[in-house]
Amino acid sequence: MKKRELAALIDVSFTLNRGERIAIVGESGAGKSILGFSIVNLISKPGYIESGSIKLENKELTTMNLRQLQEVRGKRIAMIFQDPMMTLNPVLTIGNQLVETIRSHTNISYKDARNIAIEKLHNVQIASPEKRFDQYPHELSGGMRQRVIIASVLLLNPDIIIADEPTTALDVTIQAEILQLLLTICQDNGVALVLISHDLGVVSKVAERTLVMYAGHIVEEGPTLEIINDPQHPYTQGLLNALPQMTIPGQRLNQIQGSMPSLAERPSGCAFHPRCPYATQKCKQEQPQFIYSGVSSVACFIIEDMLNEFTDTDKEAL
């Protein structure tokens, strides 16, 4: 068996402003989750960050040692994971798992920490939080557990919450509730949110700005509403068309032809070109650069050409 190093993220760059809610969208395998985990250096082994820089208020996170990282994790940047059934430790009580977070970052007494935890459980609309406090995770439903996780994330009033597919594993009815809860909590506390999702419908309800990822690259970035109303990149268009809401009832669902390439067989040029209906010879050879289309920033030669044509005709008119 040969061992090869493969890059999961290439040239990904973005900024997050205080209190801003952004979304990272893409199919599974696009590198969204790795992006989320790499922010607090939690990529599962043997993965690692080869180069690049991640800054929190000018403090470099990638070069921090474990102790410094522990100060950031949970306190400044907190994470919500995909599957609430797997996220809580089955052998520790809910209260135990909440209190330990507070106590490992501050010098609050157990009693006060308990009060804070119960208050936060109350904030995420859990009924009878005192009772829940002493229960084990398996005694709670999935939606309830995700609420507990959100409560645990809020304990230390972090600056950023990274939510990796927070509603994917939940029932549809509960999805909306949890999403609404997440939104109100971010708005009320002024917390910045990085929402990772494959579902543009989910994203549109919460995020102000959206980044679309494909095969380790960001292909489009811009305000969520603009992107949804007027998608520029062919991939974003495909994603939007694939939403069931976009299909006329009775017709087949629109889908993007083909599937996401694996890390090992990423094509040259624009990674999307084998699936792109507009691909040209240039797309197969060169990597497109970001350009502002008037709606969003896009990395696509088609858009670039169209814009160039546009400006050329303008010039001719002059």
Added chain:
Amino acid sequence: MKPIKKDLIHPIPGSRWNHILSGVVGDKLAMLALIIFVFYCLIALLAPLVAPYDVSDPAFMDLMNSEIPPSWISGNSQFLLGTDAQGRDLLSVILYGTRLSLTIGICAVLIQVTLGICIGLVAGYLGGRIDNFLMRCADIQLSFSNMMVAIVFLAIFQSLFGMARYQQLAMIILILVIGLTEWPLFARTIRASVLAEKQQEYVDAARVMGISSKRIMFRHILPNTLSPILVIFTVQIANAIVAEAALSFLGLGMPATEPSLGSLISEGFAYMFAGSWWICVIPSITLIILILAMNLLGDWLRDHLNPRAYKD
């Protein structure tokens, strides 16, 4: 998503041996373990030719020669590894002992495999009540350790037959007892594999084609459960040899007149306080190296045949 077409034809087991063989050559430790095992098998097979003395010769046992240290200490090149308390050449006795230990180990595991495969296939394929009953039996059998069960039964047999008669039958009884006590391990593994394989499309395809369940079990499912069996087989031979040695050590196994490695060690232990350490230590080392090689081989097979296991 698995392509369905591939599932319809079951994987060809023939290529597995090539796969294993090429893997062994690539791994130095596995190669070494394999060489040691083959070497042991060879000397066991060829013991009558290799051994410097004939153990069945009455003159072989000569009390005049008793407790001579190994040649590098005594300088006596007549006995390379020295002699034991009865004046037997230790090298010859060890060669024959290895032969006995390996024979008992392999035969016992063959019984285990046969029983395990039959019970496991039946339980896994038929399912339902039969499965429930058989697996409950396996649970109970497993919860008593095999060593414990073997000790009890050998003790009973020994009292039943009397010492002299028992010693004549010792080898067969040992093989039977060790063979019959550890079938659940194989049965469980096979059952689990059968349950997994039953879901595969090729089994459905075979059934749709009207092939009888017996044929499906032996021709289609069994070849695909061979990998885990091979792993357990290797480790179990090591375990069976250890069990035999332990039982012989307790005096429940092979008699001193026809010693296996275990009885040699047991016999030598008595002379250790008198300073004749080699009678005990050299057979012990022989045994440890054999077991170590088998375990290494088993470990390597497990890692190699199951890519999901940890690499480091």
Added chain:
Amino acid sequence: MLIFLLRRLLQACFVMIIISVISFSIQDKLGDPVQQMVGMTVSPEERNQLRNELGLNDGFLVQYWRFAKGAVHGDLGTSYYYKEPALDVILEKLPATLELAFCAILIVILIATPCGVLAAIKPKHILSRLLMLISSIGLSVPIFIVAILMVYIFSIELNIAPSFGRGQTTEFFGFWESGLFNKDGLSHLLLPSLSLSIALMPIFVRLIRAEMMDVLQSEYIRFAWSKGLSARRIYFIHALKNTMLPVITVGGIQAGTLVAYTILTETIFQWPGMGFLFMDAVSRVDTPLVSAYLIVVGGIFVITNTFVDLIYGLFNPTVRLASHGL
């Protein structure tokens, strides 16, 4: 909880019945009590009469029923060699065996847990590699060879600790002879318990390592890291507790192995416990003692298994004991 205990009790009864049938068959088939009682000079008629009086000519089931009734009342027959009730002879040796097993288990828990954890959290560290190498070799060294080596090194060559017997003991509550509370007894305990624990150690080190590595891959551990907890808290509170669950189960399964190993250890060190007594009884064809040993061991077995299940239930909140019992 009640259902769990009931099911356990049912299973225990089943196991005990099997064991008692086996031990009864031993007594029935081996050794003729009449011969033991009267010797060769008595005529066949008189013997037959005696057989009738003793009920030896009754059917198998009738005799077994009588045996079982006696067994329930603690009457397992009289040892031929000691001329005392077999159960008393066995129980007299029980403390020695229990102390040996207890010390060995204690050593295993105290050493195997940190070793397994270290090997799991720092798999590339030189120490963990060394540890895995040693445990691989240790797995291949049979227990009696470990014991022989211990005797050779510590007793014959270095002369640090005695290699046989139990040494001085102190009596407690009138029946428990303990060697744990004086220096001589402890020094005699050293080599046997060490051998026993070394034989069990590799299994547990490897098991704890494998389970711990599995647990460390899980989502809840990653979540714990994302909360910024200290490494110590994650390893020893979050991961270790989950690691120990399967380890406890395997520990229960190993109880039988432990009994077999005590027989080997006791034989080598001439430790005056039940195992040593058992081997003696086998070589003397003292059938009542052999069958009494089987019944006592079966009882210990049932008790340990129930105990292990109870501990498992305490450790694992997701298992309601009622739904767990075998």
